[in-house]
Amino acid sequence: MAAVLKDITLGQYFPGNTVVHRLDPRTKIIMVVFYIISLFSAKTYVSYCFMAIVLFTVIKLSKIPGKTLIKSVKPLVIFIGITGVLNMFYTPGQELLRFWIFKITKEGIIKGILMVSRIIMLVMGTFMLTYTTSPIMLTDGLESLLAPLKVIKVPVHELTMIMSIALRFVPTLIEETEKIMNAQKARGAEFDTGGLIAKAKALLPVLVPLFISAFRRADELAVAMESRCYHGGEGRTKLKRLKLMARDYGALCCGVLVMTTIFVLRSRGL
């Protein structure tokens, strides 16, 4: 179980100095939106291959190790598997195999494979954003993109602050969970044996101290933040001011180009 927790790389940032790292966070967020739209507009394997090439190029540019990316998909394996299998069974078309009430169709297999690759590419693509953007930059980007919502009284600064602190404490709380689990293992608790219900029950005594500790941490952090003159978003300045550079415009153009290509392919039925 502890090993599983370590595998959660969500929200983790891998510092670097590549083009992808240096792009403005707003550019990257918009690019991810473009990417998702393109991915969901892709119809056949031609478009999928094109999207895979795009993703592969970005991964290569960012120098994020492929192993890390594969690991990021790992926690979703069951979900992806179920999606693939369901698609295989429930797509009508040319029947290949039949047993009891199930039948596998040719179209189902194709659709299943495409769905699985869509999800994998979706996960990898969005993780590229968090891998190459520090959480503060990410939240700064979001804050800047969402700023217009302030007009309708959406607490944009507060929301993005909550998000960045949540991301900051993910590794700390994982560490803490492991500590609590080890302490309980030392006293004879078993987390790896028994069925699903037994495992879930064993986790309950871990969650209680974890929550208590998280509240204590939140309290201390709030005091520390106040001590450092935090008083909301008003009048705050930034260490790194966001500024769109030539490379950002270039990247956005590429993004638009990719999206257009997919739309053209789609209109041709590919």
Added chain:
Amino acid sequence: MKNNIAIKVDNVTYFYNSSEQNVINDVLDCVTLSVEEGSFTAVLGHNGSGKSTLAKHMNALLLPKGGSVTAFGMDTRDEGLLIEIRRPVGMVFQNPDNQIVSNVVEEDVAFAPENLGIPTEEIRKRVDEALKMVGMYEFRQHAPHLLSGGQKQRVAIAGVLAMHPRCIVFDEPTAMLDPRGRADVLKIISMLKKRGVTVILITHHMDEAALSDRVVVMNDGKVVMDGGPREVFTHVEELRKLGLSVPDTTELIYELRCDGYKLPLSALGVEECADELAGYILGRQG
């Protein structure tokens, strides 16, 4: 006294509101204390003596329920001055993990100047300067959770230094650190003192208190001893009664004195203690 007063605690009383039976236990009971600018004061006391509560009064995290606290001439009860009070009075806490806001060291150090609305170029300068002062400049791009406890605490100190405070209150900054991390943090505290920053160190490590120019001992919300470390540590028995010990060297001399050796209790630190012992032995031989 010619020096300016950095923090003035005047007859402060404080208690936490408890719903249980209306028993009010004063956490601080008529505490009066002035800290001179540029001095290094250690506040000693066992758990629950009120020393952390006192610390939290110094930058208006807590407001006195009786009496007043003045930081650099500003009354902490004046809500309009809140930021003005917290800017010159920095605070470093026990758990470095719970003070770090950001996932990148330099962005965390920039947090306070960002809150103060300092221009971007100046923030950059302050962050680099603060990180160099604590020796963490090479780690500016690192993720804090990958650093050791001592390194994290140094980052937390840098985060306070970037505010350019005139006074820093350290609330048991070494309690969760290994010996090396502790030594690093103490080195930084000594350096800050040399640079003229007023240091208030809350601790229960006697050897840390021995580094200060003034030791304030608290018990049950009251100041029970106040003086130079040499003077305070001569009261070995009283300190023991308060559940505190004395530095190891003082302990050694105290035990020797009990056995009839005439050594001065005011010797503080390993060097001085060794000198006194050597002098005593040579004196007997000669």
